[in-house]
Amino acid sequence: MQHVFGPVPSRRLGQSLGIDPVVPKTCNWNCVYCQLGRSEPMVAERREYVPAEAIVAELAERLEHYEGRIDWVTFVGSGETTLHSRLGWMIRQVKAMTEIPVAVITNGSLLYLPKVRVELVAADAVLPTLDAGTPDLYRRLNRPWPTPDYETYVQGLVDFRDIYQGYYWLEIMLVRDLNDTVTALQALASQIARIRPDKVHLTLPERPPAEPWVQPPDAEGLMRAEAILGQVAEVVHPARGAFDLSGYTNPTEAVLAVLARHPMRESELIAALARWGDEVVQETLQALRASGQTQVLERYGTRFWSLAQAHYAKK
Ligand code: SF4
Numbered sequence: 001m002q003h004v005f006g007p008v009p010s011r012r013l014g015q016s017l018g019i020d021p022v023v024p025k026t027c028n029w030n031c032v033y034c035q036l037g038r039s040e041p042m043v044a045e046r047r048e049y050v051p052a053e054a055i056v057a058e059l060a061e062r063l064e065h066y067e068g069r070i071d072w073v074t075f076v077g078s079g080e081t082t083l084h085s086r087l088g089w090m091i092r093q094v095k096a097m098t099e100i101p102v103a104v105i106t107n108g109s110l111l112y113l114p115k116v117r118v119e120l121v122a123a124d125a126v127l128p129t130l131d132a133g134t135p136d137l138y139r140r141l142n143r144p145w146p147t148p149d150y151e152t153y154v155q156g157l158v159d160f161r162d163i164y165q166g167y168y169w170l171e172i173m174l175v176r177d178l179n180d181t182v183t184a185l186q187a188l189a190s191q192i193a194r195i196r197p198d199k200v201h202l203t204l205p206e207r208p209p210a211e212p213w214v215q216p217p218d219a220e221g222l223m224r225a226e227a228i229l230g231q232v233a234e235v236v237h238p239a240r241g242a243f244d245l246s247g248y249t250n251p252t253e254a255v256l257a258v259l260a261r262h263p264m265r266e267s268e269l270i271a272a273l274a275r276w277g278d279e280v281v282q283e284t285l286q287a288l289r290a291s292g293q294t295q296v297l298e299r300y301g302t303r304f305w306s307l308a309q310a311h312y313a314k315k
Contacts, residue, residue, distance in 0.1 A: 003055045004056025004062045005077075006180040006258045007244045008116065010125070011236045012169065012201060013072040013103055015244065019059060019094075020077025021062040021084035022049045024309060025261050028080055029107050030143040031131070033173050033214045036078060037310035043083065044145040046110070047083035049199040052086040056063055056093045063098055065247045072125075076105040077261045083110070088119025095122060105171075112148045112156030119161060125167035130195070131179055141178050150295060157195045172229075174204055175214055179223035192229065200233040202226070207263050208299040208306065212315050250286040251276045255306070259294060263306035266296070284289050 007015040023177070027286055050078035059073070073094055075081045081104055084090070094102050096131075101124035108128025110116045120126050148156070170187065174180050177314040179188065192200060202225055204216035205286060217225065220301035228235060248254035251273050258264065264272070273281045288294045295308045306312075 002058060002253070003050055003077075004058045004206050005261055006260060007066060008071050008266065009242065010065055010074075010237065010257070013074055013125075015061065015070045016072045016074045016103070017059075017066055017070045017100075018077060018261060019055060019090070020050075020091065020261050021075060021081055021087060022077060022079040022312060024078035024307060025080030026083055027107075028083065028145040030210070031107075031173070032141055032143065032211045033175055033209040035203040035209065036261075037306070037312045038081075038210045039207075040311045042145055042217060043079070043080045044129045044147070044282045046085045048085050049083065051085070052090050052093075052206075053071050056090060056097075059094060062099060062247055063100075066244075069244070070100060072103050073100050074103040074105060075123075076103075080107050080109070082116050083107050084118070087116075088122060091119065091122045094138055101125065106157075107142070108157050108160075109144060109148060110156070111160045112255075112283075113282055114222050117160050118157070120160070121166075123166060125169060126160070126164065127169045127171055127201075128160075129173070130154070130157065130170050130188065131173050131175075133179075133184060135187070137179060137184060137187070137257070141175060154191055154194065160291055161196050167199075167240050168197045169199045169201055170195065171201045171203055172225075172233075174221065175219045176221060177215075180217035180225055180227065181263065182224065185225055189228055189230065192232070194312075200229055201236045202229070203234055203236050204238075206300070208239050208312055210297070210306045210311070243268060243283060245272050251280060252288065255284065255288060255305075256293065259305060260306050263297075263304050265308070266303040266305060269305050 006018045028044040093263040103125040
């Protein structure tokens with residue numbers, strides 16, 4: 001499997017070439033909204049899931065192809081990025097290889113470890129998650145591995161701010177009736193004041209969530225969030241740009257590489273594959289379904305494609 005994927009369009013990071021340092025699905029959380037499905041089993045061990053040298057070599061090749069067409073190189077993917085034990089080494093290698101800025105998307109749970117904080121300092125932007133302002137909501141929404149506990153996790157986010165000079169953007173996924181109530185938002189606001197991020201990005205579930213009951217907040221809930229979370233918070237609506245699959249030599253490889261990290265709407269998948277022509281695209285998609293490598297889910301009234309191995313609760 002390839003570990004460099006995309007570029008994928010992102011509201012926050014423009015055209016972003018993704019580096020997936022783990023394998024599907026490697027995460028110490030089991031968020032109710034996770035677009036990769038449930039974490040079965042959960043994984044909390046830091047280790048070298050994919051040889052770091054192989055990832056860096058693959059990136060060097062792909063960077064040549066995308067020269068001048070990408071805005072960020074982003075560590076993100078099929079689980080929690082900081083579970084890769086050589087993440088810091090890889091970030092430094094990428095920085096030595098290109099002027100393109102490097103971002104790390106993380107759930108932030110391991111920032112309580114001094115070693116992880118030191119590793120992430122080399123990145124130009126770090127985007128950790130903070131969905132819950134209380135331990136109880138943290139358990140219900142993120143369903144984390146038992147360690148670290150909530151206070152240790154949040155203190156890790158605070159401690160990282162003290163040493164980090166890059167862009168520090170917190171991400172909050174808003175889920176209706178969980179963290180969009182006045183009480184939940186006020187609790188979040190207190191934690192944000194402790195963490196002092198540069199920005200807070202409010203995002204909404206818009207791809208198939210692990211649990212089918214997950215809904216985005218309604219318009220009132222969104223306004224409430226913006227009002228209570230203050231000036232630093234902004235709603236980030238999903239990017240609608242094109243997925244660039246020009247770096248792949250065949251459509252099957254392209255579909256499998258992207259779906260492992262990013263379930264896609266059927267319409268955007270077909271549009272991204274357009275250069276192979278309608279007939280080949282239809283044959284490819286049919287073959288992928290028939291071989292049991294992919295699945296199609298209906299969520300929010302839309303058809304989505306994902307890898308078959310992703311665990312989504314039935315409706
Ligand atoms: S959303 Fe991120 S942190 Fe949560 S379970 Fe999925 S991969 Fe893990």
